[in-house]
Amino acid sequence: MDLTKLTLIETLDGLKNKKFSEEELNRAYFEKIEHLNPRLNIFLRAIKNTKGIPAAIKDIIITKGIETTAGSKILEGFIPPYSATVIQKLLNNNVSILGKTNQDEFAMGSSGENSAYGATKNPWNLEKVPGGSSSGSAAAVAADMCVFSLGTDTGGSIRQPASLCGVVGLKPSYGRVSRYGAIAMASSLDQIGPFTKSVADARLVLEWISGGDGFDANCFDEPFKKSLRAPAKQSLEGVKIGVPKEYFGEGLDKNVEKVIKEAIKKMEDLGAEIIEINLPHTENGVAVYYIVMASEVSSNLAKFDGIRFGHTRDKFGAEPKRRIMLGTYTLSAGYLEDYFIKAAKVRTLIKHDFEKAYENCDVIVGPVSPTVAWDLGAKITDPLTMYLSDVYTIPASLAGLPGLSIPCGFVDRLPVGLQILGKYMDEETILNVGEIYEQATSWHKERPKL
Amino acid sequence: MSNYESVIGLEVHVELNTKSKMFCRCSADYFGKEPNTHTCPVCLGLPGSLPYINEQAIEDCIKIGLALNCKVSKKALFERKNYFYPDLPKGYQISQYRWPLSVNGWMDVEDASGKITRIRINRAHQEEDTGKLSHIGGVTLIDLNRSSVPLVEIVTEPDFRDSSQIKDYAKKLQQIFRYLGVSRADMEKGDMRLEANVSVRPEGFEGLPNYRVELKNINSFKFMVAAVEYEIKRQIKELEEGRTLRQETRGWDEDKQITYTQRVKEEANDYRYFPEPDLPELQIDEEKVKKIKNEIPELAWEKIEKYSKDLGIKPADAKNLAESKELAEFFESAVEHGKKHEVSSQEIANYILNKKIDINALLPAQIIEDIKGKKSGVLDDEEELKRLCEEVLKENQGIVEAYIAGKVNVIQVLIGKVMAKSGGKANAGKVKEILEKLL
Numbered sequence: 001m002d003l004t005k006l007t008l009i010e011t012l013d014g015l016k017n018k019k020f021s022e023e024e025l026n027r028a029y030f031e032k033i034e035h036l037n038p039r040l041n042i043f044l045r046a047i048k049n050t051k052g053i054p055a056a057i058k059d060i061i062i063t064k065g066i067e068t069t070a071g072s073k074i075l076e077g078f079i080p081p082y083s084a085t086v087i088q089k090l091l092n093n094n095v096s097i098l099g100k101t102n103q104d105e106f107a108m109g110s111s112g113e114n115s116a117y118g119a120t121k122n123p124w125n126l127e128k129v130p131g132g133s134s135s136g137s138a139a140a141v142a143a144d145m146c147v148f149s150l151g152t153d154t155g156g157s158i159r160q161p162a163s164l165c166g167v168v169g170l171k172p173s174y175g176r177v178s179r180y181g182a183i184a185m186a187s188s189l190d191q192i193g194p195f196t197k198s199v200a201d202a203r204l205v206l207e208w209i210s211g212g213d214g215f216d217a218n219c220f221d222e223p224f225k226k227s228l229r230a231p232a233k234q235s236l237e238g239v240k241i242g243v244p245k246e247y248f249g250e251g252l253d254k255n256v257e258k259v260i261k262e263a264i265k266k267m268e269d270l271g272a273e274i275i276e277i278n279l280p281h282t283e284n285g286v287a288v289y290y291i292v293m294a295s296e297v298s299s300n301l302a303k304f305d306g307i308r309f310g311h312t313r314d315k316f317g318a319e320p321k322r323r324i325m326l327g328t329y330t331l332s333a334g335y336l337e338d339y340f341i342k343a344a345k346v347r348t349l350i351k352h353d354f355e356k357a358y359e360n361c362d363v364i365v366g367p368v369s370p371t372v373a374w375d376l377g378a379k380i381t382d383p384l385t386m387y388l389s390d391v392y393t394i395p396a397s398l399a400g401l402p403g404l405s406i407p408c409g410f411v412d413r414l415p416v417g418l419q420i421l422g423k424y425m426d427e428e429t430i431l432n433v434g435e436i437y438e439q440a441t442s443w444h445k446e447r448p449k450l
Numbered sequence: 451m452s453n454y455e456s457v458i459g460l461e462v463h464v465e466l467n468t469k470s471k472m473f474c475r476c477s478a479d480y481f482g483k484e485p486n487t488h489t490c491p492v493c494l495g496l497p498g499s500l501p502y503i504n505e506q507a508i509e510d511c512i513k514i515g516l517a518l519n520c521k522v523s524k525k526a527l528f529e530r531k532n533y534f535y536p537d538l539p540k541g542y543q544i545s546q547y548r549w550p551l552s553v554n555g556w557m558d559v560e561d562a563s564g565k566i567t568r569i570r571i572n573r574a575h576q577e578e579d580t581g582k583l584s585h586i587g588g589v590t591l592i593d594l595n596r597s598s599v600p601l602v603e604i605v606t607e608p609d610f611r612d613s614s615q616i617k618d619y620a621k622k623l624q625q626i627f628r629y630l631g632v633s634r635a636d637m638e639k640g641d642m643r644l645e646a647n648v649s650v651r652p653e654g655f656e657g658l659p660n661y662r663v664e665l666k667n668i669n670s671f672k673f674m675v676a677a678v679e680y681e682i683k684r685q686i687k688e689l690e691e692g693r694t695l696r697q698e699t700r701g702w703d704e705d706k707q708i709t710y711t712q713r714v715k716e717e718a719n720d721y722r723y724f725p726e727p728d729l730p731e732l733q734i735d736e737e738k739v740k741k742i743k744n745e746i747p748e749l750a751w752e753k754i755e756k757y758s759k760d761l762g763i764k765p766a767d768a769k770n771l772a773e774s775k776e777l778a779e780f781f782e783s784a785v786e787h788g789k790k791h792e793v794s795s796q797e798i799a800n801y802i803l804n805k806k807i808d809i810n811a812l813l814p815a816q817i818i819e820d821i822k823g824k825k826s827g828v829l830d831d832e833e834e835l836k837r838l839c840e841e842v843l844k845e846n847q848g849i850v851e852a853y854i855a856g857k858v859n860v861i862q863v864l865i866g867k868v869m870a871k872s873g874g875k876a877n878a879g880k881v882k883e884i885l886e887k888l889l
Contacts, residue, residue, distance in 0.1 A: 062498040075497070082491050084498060183497040187727035215492075217502050217729050296727055299532055302541020303495045307592070331532070331722035340724060 003028040004144040005447070008201040011053060011147050023050045025147075029098055030054075032145050036450055040121045042136045042145060043099040044069065052096025056140040056149035059100040060107055061192065062181040063087055070183045071103040071115040071133075074304055074315040084181020085213040086150060086192050093208045098146050101136025106301065107157055107185040108319045109133045110389045113380050116317050121376070122165060123448040124414055128373035131161030134195070138165040141195045143450055148196045148205055152182055153403075154189045155289050156368070156393025162195055162405040163368035163417025166446060168434075169195050170202045172210065173425045174400035176224060180215035184300040186293040189397050198444055199406060199435040206427060224427055236436055237271035239429075242361030246282035247392050253371045259409035259416040260367045263437070267365065270440055272433075277357040277364065281350045285394040286387055288350065291330050291343035292398070298327030322383065351399040354421075363433050364421040367392055368405045372414035396421045404430045407443035415446075453653040454689065456682045458610035459662075461645040462623055464602050464633050465579060466510050472578040472600040473501035473544065480595035481639055493598035495539025500728050507576065507600035508551070508732065510632040512742050514602050515552025515574040517626050517749060522739045526551045528576075528726040533719065536592055537581040545603075547723045550575035551732070557622060558751075562614035569619060570607040577601050602632075608647065608658065613678045620644060620671050625750050629775045637669050644674050649695075650685045664699040665709065677702035681709050753778050761785065761795040770803055777802075777809055784814035793821050832884075835868070835876060839884045842867045853889055861885055 003025050014020055026049045033046045044059055060070040064083040069075040104114035112120040112135025120135040122128040123143040130139040134151025138161035141149050151158045153171035162169025170193045177192045194205035211223030268274050301324055306312040330339035379386045396403045401421055408418035422430035438444050471478045474492035491499040512522055527549040530542040555571035579601045581594040610616055627635040635642045645666050649659035668674045688695055700709040750772040757768035771781045784798045801821055842864055843850055852860045868881045
């Protein structure tokens with residue numbers, strides 16, 4: 001039996017029924033990494049464990065005693081003296097840290113090409129990008145190089161690579177999972193979330209990692225718990241699905257649109273009511289995001305002064321430098337009102353768009369990415385084009401809403417992800433809707449040929 | 451030649467004596483400790499760290515605001531003050547800017563001539579302290595034990611006109627902090643720091659001058675007063691000699707007795723303030739403010755009024771008795787005891803102040819006993835009594851002969867005469883003994 005093909009739940013089951021040992025499990029994954037990583041550049045470092053469920057961790061998440069670089073040269077050699085809360089929670093659930101995964105530097109990017117340690121390759125086609133910024137974590141699950149992984153999502157950095165790599169990716173609501181130990185990009189947007197092989201796995205990992213810790217002042221105390229009152233069902237009868245007009249306009253690849261529309265039709269066949277909704281401020285999302293996020297970035301990256309840890313600031317890559325300068329500008333005297341404050345106000349309008357839409361539907365469904373994976377090197381010379389690839393994921397981030405990306409088809413043998421957005425703190429509904437669709441289709445069983 | 455008046459505002463930073471730091475659980479008791487031993491990822495500004503509010507510090511800040519007659523804001527926000535400096539690990543200080551915890555208070559200060567002026571207090575807000583730099587032998591060492599210790603910043607409007615007002619304000623503030631029990635407020639230890647913004651303008655001119663000189667890094671009341679006085683004279687001289695004054699920061703050179711330029715500020719620093727995204731809004735309802743207000747003890751100025759109005763104590767004495775909460779409470783306890791023994795408040799005041807008693811070595815009740823003793827003033831001293839007795843015997847030979855002849859009862863008359871001589875204070879029993887011995 002190829003242990004690396006098992007989902008988390010299957011793995012836990014297998015261990016419980018003594019079908020295999022934790023040592024065999026860890027060995028199988030470590031060997032897979034040795035075999036595939038040189039070609040894919042997914043792991044920055046891997047650890048040979050003999051116990052625990054092997055999980056891969058995005059390198060922006062602090063792990064005590066294990067080098068943490070956030071994909072940057074400025075933290076090369078940085079060995080943290082403490083672990084993130086989510087790491088501690090995973091360890092408490094018998095998870096082992098299999099390795100740290102590659103990513104766009106400081107979570108800035110949508111392709112993995114901004115890593116200071118070379119780009120990760122998409123396991124479905126080694127000439128294509130895996131998406132970003134959690135490139136390694138998404139690719140690791142796609143290539144069966146771990147049981148599950150953790151990434152971070154600020155403007156789409158879990159959902160988009162999940163879509164491009166054909167795996168499940170979940171961005172929890174802002175305030176669901178503690179950010180303590182996730183190197184901060186944009187403090188009002190960052191969330192840690194899982195990449196998994198199935199929706200049921202994502203639900204379990206969310207239960208493990210969520211909940212307050214007395215360190216993140218914006219995290220709710222109560223962890224996510226699957227409610228016991230809703231019975232498991234196979235139909236979407238009674239579920240109202242909102243489809244935003246603005247997510248199907250110009251810019252969306254026609255083939256991707258076809259796949260998404262088929263997936264929505266499938267949901268309708270499963271009993272859901274499809275309702276067209278409006279999210280009128282969608283077109284302002286990217287502009288608002290790049291102002292708010294860059295402003296917070298310029299401040300959050302000020303601690304990297306080379307005095308107490310890390311190297312000097314010239315070791316930042318081009319994209320971090322770009323965003324630090326942009327964010328410093330948008331906060332500076334004379335410009336603060338026109339940029340930061342204005343963006344903050346429009347952010348509230350975007351939040352209101354969703355609140356209004358949710359009066360008429362339970363979840364909102366649409367594409368994650370305007371295209372499937374593109375060629376390595378194709379967009380890297382034009383940052384703006386890269387920024388625009390986050391148009392469908394950014395608004396939910398600004399509103400703090402939970403978002404799930406699940407595989408729903410292929411274009412030219414490259415995965416397409418379906419985005420399911422929920423009401424604030426309602427991960428349960430998006431996971432349930434996602435699972436019902438998943439179990440009624442077989443996209444999730446597909447694997448790249450490596 | 452016009453006359454000039456000074457326009458001075460004060461900024462005071464006070465370190466709170468909470469157990470933990472402002473945004474983490476490290477001990478805030480850093481003074482004299484081994485460097486970099488009271489630290490954690492948060493106050494070290496390590497990647498991935500986040501701030502978490504110390505509720506006690508918030509309460510202390512509100513208490514200070516209330517004691518300064520401020521209005522407590524219903525909504526307050528922390529903001530990031532962004533700048534680079536080696537003692538500021540995150541590259542920003544979490545402070546307050548547009549939405550401070552309390553605003554619009556006042557304090558009455560007295561100048562050297564006794565004139566009272568109401569100084570307006572712009573705000574009392576919360577922030578975190580920085581680490582400490584030491585420059586030794588060509589290198590700079592950083593100690594982050596002090597990083598993120600809670601600070602309250604109190605800013606006045608430029609209502610001060612002379613240095614004696616400043617001295618009174620600083621002393622009164624220090625007294626308030628100690629009465630509230632929120633800080634040791636010791637300038638030598640750095641618990642309390644003063645900064646003055648000094649300008650001058652022609653007398654009668656209403657507008658604010660277009661520059662100000664910041665006096666910083668001065669760690670005693672005495673030096674601050676000296677620096678302010680020197681600075682006022684210096685500025686007036688510059689203006690009279692036709693020069694313009696520039697915005698700058700100056701320090702005090704105690705040896706040369708002058709202020710000197712530390713940093714020239716052509717324009718204000720742009721700190722790019724924005725609301726701290728890692729911390730929630732502080733919502734402070736009336737219930738909470740009421741609860742905190744009830745925890746504020748009677749303050750010095752209230753006690754001074756009470757002592758002079760209700761107890762009839764001389765104003766100067768009242769001020770001295772209210773110097774510290776401990777002394778005031780000792781005095782009040784003694785007054786309570788005194789009521790039972792007909793000892794007056796002023797008598798107690800005199801006793802305490804003149805004898806400079808150590809309130810830690812005595813109980814208030816003992817003071818009463820001592821005063822009572824001196825009033826009924828039983829004269830016990832053997833030598834003194836013997837002297838009086840001998841005098842009486844010398845003056846009353848007739849009665850002495852009567853006693854020797856056998857009329858022993860006449861000793862009462864002699865005792866009576868000794869009593870009269872001592873103003874009624876002699877110990878009658880002892881007098882009898884001594885007389886009998888002498889006779």
